[in-house]
Amino acid sequence: MTSPPPRPSTSPLVSRKPVSGSSPSPSPSQGRNPVSLRLYKVLGAGFEDEPTKEALRTLSELYGATTANGTRATLVNGKATKEDHQDDFDSDDGDSEEDTSEERKLSLGPFLSDEVVAPTGAAAHARKNLKRDIDVKLAGSSRKFLSALGGVDQKLDALQEHITTMRAQCDQAHSQLQTTNDACKSLLDQAGNLRQERDTVASQQSILNLFLARFTLTSEEVTALTSRDVPPGKRFFAAMDKAVKIREDCRVLMSVDGPTKAGLDIMTATSSNLEQAYDKIFRYLTSEFQTLGRGNRDRERSVDPDANLEASPTLKEAVRRLRDRPELLSDALAVLSQTRQSTLLATFLDALTRGGPSGLPRPIELHAHDPLRYIGDMLAWLHQAIAAEREFMESLFGLGREGAGRMIGSVRKFEKGRMGEAEEWVGDMVDKNVGKLSGPLKLRVQQTVRSQESPILANKIANLLKFYELTVRRTIGEEAALSEALREMSDVSNKVFFDALEAQGRALLRVILDLNDAALAPPAPVQDHMQALRDILSMYDSSRLDDSSAPEAEEPVGNGAAESSADYGVERVLDVMIDPALEVCLTAAEEKKRIRPTWDGPVFVLNCLTYLQDVLEPYAFASTKRESLNAMIETRVNQLAEEHYQDLLKDTGLNVIVAAIESKPAGEPLSHVDTAQPHELSAVLQKFSTWLSGLEVMHSPRLARLAVQRLHSQIHQTALARLARTYQSICEEVRKPENRYEAASTLLGGQRPFGQIHLLRQIFGLGDEDM
């Protein structure tokens, strides 16, 4: 670039020149010369506005570029610049002249010089040739346009041709499409139909799928039901539930539509599946029962009856479901009861002979010498085992809390039909499980019972057995084997008790009483005997309290039966105990009487009888026996009273008169009878009077030996009353005219009680009422 350095040097010259040259010129020719006016106008016009500046810049570029490239181009460019410049002017002014434009160019110099740098030579050239340059340039440009457009024209022609061809082809294609479309119409229809069909099929399929899902088991479920690899559990039970549901639904459907092939198929398939499932449950239960029933896990030989006596939920569920197949369930339960039986038996024997860990609690048999404790311990063990067993069974059958078993002291009802099915199973199982225990138990109990000689102990054992018989019966029912065994044991012990009683009675009969013993009290052996009875009765009495204290708890029927049989029992006890005692007393009285006539037999017998009665006195249940004793006493008392009366008659001497009255022939006056002549009569009356003032009137020494004071006075009073009546009848006889007593009143009034009955009764201490 060589142009820039000269540009600054020239530009001040150029700029100074027009400014200095033009500024003086306008001042002289102000307002007149049109050229100068024009010039002023031009000069006045600003070139600072953007378009002008832009035009000038383009112009300068035109030339600028040429200077850089070559002289010719510079020239052209310079001209072009000028041209451009003028163009600008033209646009401003409309018509403009060469000169003005020339001048303007000069005047513009200073402006140009700042921006456009043109060599002075080129600028001059440019000023000259601007117009030509521009024309040339324009022509060149136009030619270029022409040639370019000619090419374009050609291309357009070709394009036109292409389009025409295309159009033809398009038309062809269109017509072809039209034909094809027509041809496809049926196909489309077909496709539409097919699509519809497909939709129908799809919906059918979904229905079928739903149906299958509802009415068939998935292979997984079938596996769960039938495979041995899947143990019974949630999955298994769910599959079972489904199978059952399917069958139900199917049955409903078939009941509406009649049997269909599908329905029958489904029924067959599910039923076989279900059967397999039941079989599986059966197998599962059987194996579980075999291990579970064994109690503890064979770790040690010491067995705990309660160890692991718990039914897992799966087990319970399995049992619940198998209840639909009772025959399978009962088979499985048979296995359980077998294992439980042997476990319980082993445990029982352990408790009997081995005791607890390290010997505590002690083995039950350690106390075999104490029969009550021995038997009591065994039975208590049994009771506890039954309770545990029952709980286990109830949990197995899912009879939990709501079952009647939890109520304290409640009595289970064992009537068939009134119990639920599960309850029956439970009862049955408990019965079976503990049934085997009755063997060893019975053996031991009977051995112990049989060796008892004391009726008291035998009775205690019998009561104990009776108590447990009742308890067990309430828990496992009357028909259970164990109840049966207990009843048997109870009977045996009862029999032993009565045997012992009878033996005692017989022993009592064999006792040889000391016949020389003058005592009138019951003999000592009888007293011992009765003491035993007393003990038994008091025991019985307390056991009776049990019955009466729990009447509500017991079934009315059972209660009544128990009561009557118990009463029967005590009746028998009384018979067995009292009868020999009576016999002993009576025979002893007879024999003594024979040997020692002076011995007071009747009083002795009465003493014995009242003693026996006294033993029975506190017990209401002994009333029957007491009644019969009372009757006997009554008779004896009457006899004794009669005897006593005769004695009194004899003592008072009245017997002579009485005999005379009774024996006198009819029609003969009494006074004519030897023994009743007035003199004799007077003597008798005197004797009577003497007797009346004696002690015996109030108190009989003989009767004083009666143990019961009440009887003494009773008999004595009776006798006295009769005596009074006899005296009265004697008085009446004496007063009768036909008996021909002279001064009968005087005769009678000579001695106390002066023929006055009421006086006599007063002396005797009797009331007048019964006169």
Next chain:
Amino acid sequence: MADYDADATELLETYDFLMKYIIIGEAGTGKSCLLHQFTHNSFKDHSQHTIGVEFSSRTVKLGEKRIKLQLWDTAGQERFRSVTRSYYRGAAGAILVYDITNRQSFQNLDRWLTDARALASSNLVVVLVGNKSDREDEREVEWAEASRWAAENNVHFLETSSLTGDNVEAPFLLCARSVLLSIESGSLDPDKAGSGVSYGDRALRRVNSSSRLSFGSLSYGRRKKATSKLRLKDYVPGTSNSKCC
């Protein structure tokens, strides 16, 4: 197998331990009522004398363990003594009841305790219960006196009311806790017959499914922590599903 274990969800009925208790004390002290209140949560009106022995059961929760209690309610009357004495054997706990309004029932405690100690297993846990605490006006036995007696005889003591149900569960739980402690200390082995305690299905499953040590987590206190640490160690390196088998 995994399937099966998942199925065996624990229901309410399962338990860790089974314990036998015997309820003793003079007649009329409210043994049956106490038990009724405990098992039924209600007062037993017009209660009659117990005949011989009666049975009931209840499952209680102690911490994380479920314990099934088999309760043997005995008759207090003298004439049943020969029967009830047979039930001490095989009892793990004894609830000895007296009536705070009846001095006589308190004075006879010695006899009952002697019986219990003589007839039951040596590990028998005895809890003394002063019943009828609702009848404060008629009190004849002071709390302090009974407490002293209990301390002298090495038994637990508390007062309850079967009427209001106040404190009724406490003696049973107290007893169970003591039994558990003696199991933990090793002086009582539930596997042995006659101990009055045995494992339930739930405990067994744990014993069988994991190590013997994990049983320790059934009992509480210091050992529990040690055990859980051990278990953690066991399981950390193993795969997540190594729990079963």
